[in-house]
Amino acid sequence: xxxxxxxxxxxxxxxxxxxxxxxxxxxxxxxxxxxxxxxxxxxxxxxxxxxxxxxxxxxxxxxxxxxxxxxxxxxxxxxxxxxxxxxxxxxxxxxxxxxxxxxxxxxxxxxxxxxxxxxxxxxxxxxxxxxxxxxxxxxxxxxxxxxxxxxxxxxxxxxxxxxxxxxxxxxxxxxxxxxxxxxxxxxxxxxxxxxxxxxxxxxxxxxxxxxxxxxxxxxxxxxxxxxxxxxxxxxxxxxxxxxxxxxxxxxxx
Numbered sequence: 001x002x003x004x005x006x007x008x009x010x011x012x013x014x015x016x017x018x019x020x021x022x023x024x025x026x027x028x029x030x031x032x033x034x035x036x037x038x039x040x041x042x043x044x045x046x047x048x049x050x051x052x053x054x055x056x057x058x059x060x061x062x063x064x065x066x067x068x069x070x071x072x073x074x075x076x077x078x079x080x081x082x083x084x085x086x087x088x089x090x091x092x093x094x095x096x097x098x099x100x101x102x103x104x105x106x107x108x109x110x111x112x113x114x115x116x117x118x119x120x121x122x123x124x125x126x127x128x129x130x131x132x133x134x135x136x137x138x139x140x141x142x143x144x145x146x147x148x149x150x151x152x153x154x155x156x157x158x159x160x161x162x163x164x165x166x167x168x169x170x171x172x173x174x175x176x177x178x179x180x181x182x183x184x185x186x187x188x189x190x191x192x193x194x195x196x197x198x199x200x201x202x203x204x205x206x207x208x209x210x211x212x213x214x215x216x217x218x219x220x221x222x223x224x225x226x227x228x229x230x231x232x233x234x235x236x237x238x239x240x241x242x243x244x245x246x247x248x249x250x251x252x253x
Contacts, residue, residue: 028154028176035159036144038179043140045208048073051232053212055082059125059223066090068227070137077240078134094242097130103244110244113253122253126223132216137227139199139211141184142172158182178202178209193219206234 030038049072056065066082078095094101100119103110113119115130128136135141147163147170154160159174167189173182180202186195195218199211212229244250 028157028159030159032149032152032159032161035161035174035179036142039142039174039181040144042179042208043138043142045235046074046138046140047235048238049138049232049234050236050238051229053227053229053231055080056226056228057124057126057224058226059221061125071238071240072134072137073238073240074134076130078130078137079240079242080137092242094240095130095133100130101242101244103242103248108245108247109249109251111251111253119253126218126225128216128225135197136214136216136225139180139214141181141197141199142174143170175202175209180209180211195219203232205232208234210234 049070052067052069054065055068057063066084069081069083071079076097078093080093080095082090082092084090089105091105092101092103094103095115098115100113100115101110102119102123111119111123113122117127117129117132120133121127145163145165147165149161150164150169151162152160154176156173157176159172159176161172161174163170163172169187169191171183171185171187173184174180175182180199181197182199184195184197185193188194195216197214197216199214201213202209202211204210210232212232214227215224216226217224
């Protein structure tokens with residue numbers, strides 16, 4: 001995979017990703033169950049995504065950026081096309097819940113494997129499962145489960161919910177006005193983050209506020225993926241189908 005140097009873009013995205021939206025200053029009076037209901041209701045309204053922008057991947061081995069075009073249909077299909085300068089096609093990532101395909105246009109080869117994170121790790125040094133990749137492009141970081149609520153507070157125009165499962169904690173900061181997850185952290189027994197995700201630059205699309213800047217960081221591994229949308233539409237008709245060229249060399253993982 002050939003990447004466009006992206007150090008400057010990555011730095012700018014990281015700085016922007018830490019910023020909280022200025023409009024969320026209303027009085028926060030909901031209880032935790034009501035907040036969760038609104039967050040999940042908001043996610044349920046998003047059935048499809050169509051957009052374009054810049055994708056930045058950073059790792060100790062290599063870092064870079066590429067333009068992307070995405071077609072996403074919940075719950076189980078996604079197609080991401082990557083391109084370089086002057087619209088040169090670089091590759092295609094095709095995801096389903098049980099199959100991952102990466103096709104390289106320039107060298108006419110494809111890697112095919114499972115969507116369990118192993119094939120994506122081989123390609124981009126990021127071990128992310130299908131649902132984790134989907135959330136990186138939609139910002140739907142909230143995961144409902146059997147974890148017990150450990151604390152519930154407010155601050156900075158956000159509801160802060162912390163859940164505990166054994167020695168692991170999950171912390172969510174939910175926007176108090178539009179109920180998207182501004183930030184999400186998974187903390188180990190020592191309180192150290194093993195995963196951090198951020199959403200910012202909210203913009204209204206189809207009567208719903210959508211964050212245009214999304215970032216997922218794996219601190220211990222010093223790896224991250226940043227999605228910066230230039231344009232985004234939700235719940236429009238999309239097609240996620242992709243057929244490999246018959247002449248492509250295919251490698252199975």
